[in-house]
Amino acid sequence: MKNVLETILFPKTRLHERQVEQRIHNKTIVITGASSGIGKEIALKFANITCQLVLVARNRERLDDVKRLIERKQKAKVSVYSLDLRDEAERICFLQAIHEENESIDLFVSNAGLSIRRSIYQSLDRLHDVQRTININYEAPVAIVMSLLPLLEKNGGQIVNVSTINCQLPPMAHFSAYQASKSAFDTWLRSVTPEIRKRGVNVTSIYLPLVRTQMIAPTKQYNRMPAMSPEQAAIKVINATMKQKARFEPWWLKFAKLYSSRKVSM
Numbered sequence: 001m002k003n004v005l006e007t008i009l010f011p012k013t014r015l016h017e018r019q020v021e022q023r024i025h026n027k028t029i030v031i032t033g034a035s036s037g038i039g040k041e042i043a044l045k046f047a048n049i050t051c052q053l054v055l056v057a058r059n060r061e062r063l064d065d066v067k068r069l070i071e072r073k074q075k076a077k078v079s080v081y082s083l084d085l086r087d088e089a090e091r092i093c094f095l096q097a098i099h100e101e102n103e104s105i106d107l108f109v110s111n112a113g114l115s116i117r118r119s120i121y122q123s124l125d126r127l128h129d130v131q132r133t134i135n136i137n138y139e140a141p142v143a144i145v146m147s148l149l150p151l152l153e154k155n156g157g158q159i160v161n162v163s164t165i166n167c168q169l170p171p172m173a174h175f176s177a178y179q180a181s182k183s184a185f186d187t188w189l190r191s192v193t194p195e196i197r198k199r200g201v202n203v204t205s206i207y208l209p210l211v212r213t214q215m216i217a218p219t220k221q222y223n224r225m226p227a228m229s230p231e232q233a234a235i236k237v238i239n240a241t242m243k244q245k246a247r248f249e250p251w252w253l254k255f256a257k258l259y260s261s262r263k264v265s266m
Contacts, residue, residue: 005226009209009252015235019242021049028052028105030098030148032085032141033112035062037213038162041234042109047073054098054105056081056112085112085144086135095147104154107241110141110185111162115178117219123177130177137181142188149196156200160241161189165207165253170260206237207249 024046033039035057043055047070057063060082067078081097083090098105114136116129123129145159152159166172166179167186186205193203210216210227240248 002224002226006228009226009250010228010232011251012232013235013239015045016239016242020045020238023242024049024051024107026050027107028054028102029107029109030054030056030105030144031109031111032056032144033162034080035059035066037215037230038208038211038233038237039109039111040066041230042111042237044069045234045238046070046076048075051076052102053078054081054102055079056083056085056094058082058084085140086132088143091140091143095144098148099151102151104157105148105151106155106157107160108144108148108152108157109160109162109237109241110144112140113137113162113182113215115175115215117174117178119174120176130180133177133181134184137178138184138188141185145189145192149199149201152201153196153199156202158202158204158241158244159189159196160204160206160237161186162206162208162237165209165249165256168207168249168253168257202244204241204245205247206240207247207253208233208236209250209253 029046029051031039031043031053034043034055039057043053043066046053053070053076055063055066055078063080063082067080070076070078081094083094085091114133116133118129141161163186164182166175167183171179189203189205196203208228210222210225211230211233212227213230216222216227236248
């Protein structure tokens with residue numbers, strides 16, 4: 001039954017390879033959360049294109065594995081930065097290096113994130129859960145966008161926020177820290193979009209459903225639920241990016257919004 005639902009809810013999409021080749025050729029792309037899951041899959045889809053990939057994640061070993069996979073194609077050039085984006089000092093050093101090593105940035109994919117599913121009554125002595133989700137889901141991408149904007153403006157670049165459908169739905173129990181922090185960056189980015197578009201920078205917001213990544217692995221309930229594969233999620237992100245869509249969301253989200261709004265009003 002789960003496989004049937006996945007086929008209906010997450011119909012497979014083909015990558016528009018020719019369009020990707022044309023758009024990404026000789027471009028510089030920064031991807032956070034690039035050592036696994038969606039970020040890794042996005043990076044691998046660009047491996048056969050002549051471009052410069054800047055991959056960011058905490059796990060150096062996994063980053064190096066991704067780098068080796070890409071370099072086998074002998075097309076894309078890869079730089080890797082292993083750091084904890086929640087650490088302000090590490091983040092500042094990383095951004096300084098980006099400015100020193102790149103005259104411009106063409107695409108920034110904000111993909112790194114942290115999800116926590118926990119009851120408020122299991123969290124009364126865990127304020128750090130709120131702090132660390134805010135740090136990685138809101139503070140870090142804001143800091144990166146603010147730093148990279150001058151580089152993005154040089155060639156009419158693009159910002160892509162890999163977000164969640166939770167930002168489009170009413171608040172959910174057990175996801176307070178995650179939903180609040182993801183919604184905060186989503187709201188911030190949509191708020192600054194009119195200003196940065198006037199400077200030639202495009203913004204694409206991607207609202208993804210459940211994706212079967214390592215981030216959801218600790219929540220055993222998800223094993224029984226339909227979820228999108230990381231590869232398919234990456235394809236949908238890339239296709240929406242290439243078309244410079246303002247937003248992407250699953251076809252059924254509008255019905256989920258309608259159902260949720262009626263349920264809340266009852």
